[in-house]
Amino acid sequence: MNALPFPTHEVFIAGVWRACASGETLPLLNPSDGTLLAPIARGGAADIDAAVAAAQAALDADWGRLTAAERGRLLLKMSALVLEQADQLAQLEALDVGKPLKQGRADAVALARYLEFYGGAADKVHGETIPFANGYTAFTLREPHGVTGHIVPWNYPMQIIGRSVGAALAMGNACVLKPAEEACLTALAFARIAQQAGLPAGALNVVPGLGEEAGAALSAHPGVRHVSFTGSVAVGALIQAAAAKNAVPVTLELGGKSPQIVFADADLDAALPFLVNAGIQNAGQTCSAASRILVERAVFDTVVARMAERYRALRVGPATADLDIGPVISARQRDVVQGYIDLVQASGLQVAAQATLADVPAGGFYVRPTLVAGVPGGHRIAQEEIFGPVQAVIPFDGEAEAVAIANGTAFGLVAGVWTRDGSRALRMARKLHCGQVFVNNYGAGGGIELPFGGVKHSGHGREKGFEALYGFSSLKTVAIKHD
Numbered sequence: 300m301n302a303l304p305f306p307t308h309e310v311f312i313a314g315v316w317r318a319c320a321s322g323e324t325l326p327l328l329n330p331s332d333g334t335l336l337a338p339i340a341r342g343g344a345a346d347i348d349a350a351v352a353a354a355q356a357a358l359d360a361d362w363g364r365l366t367a368a369e370r371g372r373l374l375l376k377m378s379a380l381v382l383e384q385a386d387q388l389a390q391l392e393a394l395d396v397g398k399p400l401k402q403g404r405a406d407a408v409a410l411a412r413y414l415e416f417y418g419g420a421a422d423k424v425h426g427e428t429i430p431f432a433n434g435y436t437a438f439t440l441r442e443p444h445g446v447t448g449h450i451v452p453w454n455y456p457m458q459i460i461g462r463s464v465g466a467a468l469a470m471g472n473a474c475v476l477k478p479a480e481e482a483c484l485t486a487l488a489f490a491r492i493a494q495q496a497g498l499p500a501g502a503l504n505v506v507p508g509l510g511e512e513a514g515a516a517l518s519a520h521p522g523v524r525h526v527s528f529t530g531s532v533a534v535g536a537l538i539q540a541a542a543a544k545n546a547v548p549v550t551l552e553l554g555g556k557s558p559q560i561v562f563a564d565a566d567l568d569a570a571l572p573f574l575v576n577a578g579i580q581n582a583g584q585t586c587s588a589a590s591r592i593l594v595e596r597a598v599f600d601t602v603v604a605r606m607a608e609r610y611r612a613l614r615v616g617p618a619t620a621d622l623d624i625g626p627v628i629s630a631r632q633r634d635v636v637q638g639y640i641d642l643v644q645a646s647g648l649q650v651a652a653q654a655t656l657a658d659v660p661a662g663g664f665y666v667r668p669t670l671v672a673g674v675p676g677g678h679r680i681a682q683e684e685i686f687g688p689v690q691a692v693i694p695f696d697g698e699a700e701a702v703a704i705a706n707g708t709a710f711g712l713v714a715g716v717w718t719r720d721g722s723r724a725l726r727m728a729r730k731l732h733c734g735q736v737f738v739n740n741y742g743a744g745g746g747i748e749l750p751f752g753g754v755k756h757s758g759h760g761r762e763k764g765f766e767a768l769y770g771f772s773s774l775k776t777v778a779i780k781h782d
């Protein structure tokens with residue numbers, strides 16, 4: 300890898316790059332070929348202590364004194380720098396996450412757009428006056444929580460940093476970011492961009508390290524006033540319990556088993572690309588992946604055949620070859636996903652199509668994208684989050700059964716509905732138990748402006764859109780008696 304404009308093996312605290320307290324490093328692997336990419340810092344509790352202290356100091360000094368408009372301008376500067384560096388960021392994400400370059404570039408553009416959206420919104424969030432009682436003036440103030448903790452996963456580092464750190468900074472919080480140990484190069488590049496933009500020291504601190512060390516220390520730290528976590532259900536529960544000891548609010552963006560529901564009257568030509576892409580994008584490692592495709596029986600065979608055709612044409616290969624799909628993140632993840640593919644075969648389910656793996660490097664972490672047809676709604680393949688390029692196609696008869704199957708998992712993140720019947724679209728949107736419903740599209744161009752989050756095991760709290768700004772602030776009510 301070419302020399303990077305930041306030290307990969309250091310932490311970024313109080314505006315300074317330095318070795319972590321233990322001096323130890325962790326290996327970062329390139330998922331495309333399994334080779335060592337770079338050593339990263341093994342940040343731990345002492346580094347989290349230092350980062351939280353630096354964030355608090357920033358709130359008490361330069362960062363805390365900026366006006367909302369000044370904070371917004373800094374975010375806009377960061378947005379412009381991200382766009383300028385989008386190709387380098389895409390390259391980092393390709394090496395680190397195994398994302399095809401075009402996906403990495405799209406993530407960089409999304410990060411820039413989050414910073415633009417929240418930069419523009421920073422001075423537009425305000426309280427209200429409240430008609431209360433004669434002789435009083437009452438109003439509300441929106442204030443930052445203080446130090447916020449951000450624990451992010453490896454699958455979309457740039458987008459998740461944009462939506463959580465971007466919104467938190469806009470509201471005047473000071474952030475401690477703990478990227479995933481599997482992929483943290485763009486988080487470190489983001490720290491460098493903050494430096495280049497002139498963000499006051501301590502407003503953003505980045506501490507790579509293991510989840511059970513740096514992550515656990517951050518979620519339990521008494522100086523942290525809000526924790527935003529994106530990741531697995533099991534770790535989300537640990538984080539909520541740790542934060543509860545300090546009575547600190549958390550936003551949990553967890554997993555999903557999101558359905559796209561195709562009615563017989565749907566425009567199939569419009570639906571087809573979304574049905575497949577939303578399942579295999581980022582090798583299926585997307586919290587909102589459409590891992591279940593529910594199809595009304597009259598068009599079931601047609602939809603399966605047309606999806607299968609697309610699967611057979613998918614090209615899988617190293618991220619820098621910029622094909623349709625790269626590797627999954629790690630050998631462990633490959634084994635988990637392969638375990639589900641083996642289960643499909645052992646259960647006698649119908650494999651409608653599998654993409655081939657041609658010329659992939661031997662040491663890389665590749666799986667064959669697999670389309671499974673006629674899966675019973677209660678089967679493990681239709682219930683558990685696989686986090687790999689495996690989609691289950693499930694037949695249904697009529698609206699009521701579609702709703703029952705769609706709502707019949709532990710998750711509730713996103714759903715898609717494909718129909719030409721406007722009344723049915725509205726009925727379905729109300730009956731689906733999840734955080735977002737898309738009608739005749741899925742994902743809506745990244746949805747930077749659209750509040751996002753889950754119900755049930757998909758989590759709680761909302762990020763993205765204006766809603767995130769409320770989550771990253773607390774409301775104070777002031778009542779003044781004047782005569």
Ligand code: NAD
Pocket residue numbers: 450451452453454455477478479480508509510511513514515516518529530531532534535537538552553554555585586587684686757
């Ligand atoms: P993970 O929960 O193992 O790790 C996520 C982050 O939590 C990492 O930074 C990790 O270091 C940290 N962590 C791990 N153990 C910790 C602990 N004990 N205390 C504090 N922090 C800890 O998840 P993962 O395997 O990295 O990511 C995959 C999961 O994330 C999937 O289930 C996926 O659905 C979910 N996800 C959800 C969204 C969303 O927006 N809803 C987005 C991306 C990923």
